Amino acid sequence: MAKVYVGNLAGSVTSVDLVAFFGRAGQVRGALAVSDKAGVCRGFGFVEMADAEDAILAISLLNNTELNGQKIQIDRGSLGGAVANGAKHSARRKAPTVTN
Secondary structure: EEEEEEEEOOOOOOOOHHHHHHOOOOEEEEEEEEOOOOOEEEEEEEEEEOOOHHHHHHHHHOOOOEEEOEEEEEEOOHHHHHHHOOOHHHHHHHOEOOHH
């Protein structure tokens, strides 16, 4: 399994949206669009692909493409990657993960 960090998400993006969007690049094991208490996406999330090859394909196919009206940024990484990108406090909040 390989996790990717997804940034610059629109406030309307949900975990279900991420599963459907990344499903075009390979098998998705789960996804999390980090949201606030009101359910609005905080602008980033994580997608767990079945393997590293699917993660690499997702990055090459989907990075800098549009999802819900915003151009997204995808990086290989994990929760640690989000912390390095300034999402330290937001990433600590546990939220449900949608699995496929």
